[in-house]
Amino acid sequence: MPYGLNMSQASHKMQKDDAIKLLHYALDRGINFFDTARLYGESETIMGEAFAGMRQDVILTSKCKHFRLPDGSLPAASDLKKIMTDSLHESLRELRTDCIDVYMLHYGDLEILELEEVYELFSIFQQEGLIRYPGVSVYEPEETKKALDKDFWKVIQLPFNLMDQKQGEHFHQASAQGVGLVVRSVLxxxxxxxxxxxxxxxxxxxxxxxHTYRKLYTDDSQTLASLAMKFAASIPEVSSVLVGFDKVEFVQEALSIFNGDYLNANDLKMAKSMSYPDQSFLNLAQWDKNGWL
Incomplete structure (x- = not known):
């Protein structure tokens, strides 16, 4: 599905055969961690077809459906369990697998992170061998803190980039607890x-x-995108960096950037000091609602 700035009028979507070829191209070149969700259009179905017969070569992350009702309230416990169970089995079917490596709550806010039913059900999924590790996708630092304090989630997916570094305050705790951090929104x-x-x-x-990030460029060919990706990969607590691609050239570019040669200590320190001064203002969803994008 289209993703980026100014996407309100976008209609471009990759053809399935092209998407499968691109997934194979990435896998053949060492990319083995793939992130999807029940709500990402046809993504699970396409990945299931692409990786049929090679499941042992990939690590799959997926996420359950959102379960808040239209009015923002949460369903009754019995309905909640049905939604989550049905969602997991739909993902297993579409991904053509009997076990998902990392299965996540798709946005665990503070209220959802307190629901005992969620922990009970994820524990059952794990005991039944349907998932390997429980994870949660969050937006705000206080949600990351709550997830870590619960000492249950093994992987946390969160936004983090050159501009918006507020989640970084919890990285040390995550590392100390052995929790994997998957970073999104790097661009x-x-x-x-x-x-x-x-x-x-x-x-x-x-x-x-x-424009201020240009002072961090190391050579004339440096780009803001490559700097942003190298910055995320330079953070020692970060396990994986999510990037999207719909062309072979973008895969090639990502491979050239994620080459193990990242920011040195001085450049990393400077980059950390150059986050946007008002971190709370960096809310793309709100910018969308305001009509600014």
């Missing part, structure tokens, strides 16, 4: 690239801040 939907965006006037300070 902020394409904002942290060298594409020419003329942002809404309300975002003029954001646009100005993007």
């Amino acid at each position: 902020m939907r394409g904002l942290l690239t060298d594409k020419s965006f003329q942002l809404h006037p309300a975002l003029k300070d954001v646009q100005a801040h993007l």
Whole structure:
């Protein structure tokens, strides 16, 4: 499905055969960790077909459906269990597997992270061999803190990038507890690239801040995207960095960037000091609602 800035009018979607070829291309070149979800369009179905017969070569992460009701409330315990159980079995069927390596709550907010039914059900899924490790996808640092304090989740997926580093305050605790951190939004939907965006006037300070990262470039061919990806990969507590691609060239570019040669200690320290001054303002979902994107 389309993903990025200015996607309200986007209609482009990869053809299934092209997507499968691209997945095979990535796998053949050593990329073995793939992230999907029940709510990501046809992604699970396509991955299931692409990796049929080679399941042992890939690590799959998927996420259950959201289960908040339209009015924002949570369903009764019995309904909640049915939603989660049905969602898992749908994922298993579409992915053509009998076990998902990392199975996640798709956005565990503070209230959801307190639901005992969730922990009971994930424990059952694990005991039955349907999932290997329980994980949770979060947005806010306080959700990460709550997830870590529960000492149950083995993987946490969270947003983290050059601009928005507020989640970093909990990385040490995650590492100490042996919790894997999977970082998303490393390019902020394409904002942290060298594409020419003329942002809404309300975002003029954001646009100005993007230009300050040029002082971190190590050579004339450096790009903001490569800097952003190398920055995320330079954080020792980060287990995996999620990037999307719909062209072979993007896979090739990612492989050239994630080559083990990342920011040195001084450059990493400087990059950490250059996060956006008002971290709470960095809310792309709210910017969308405001009509700024």
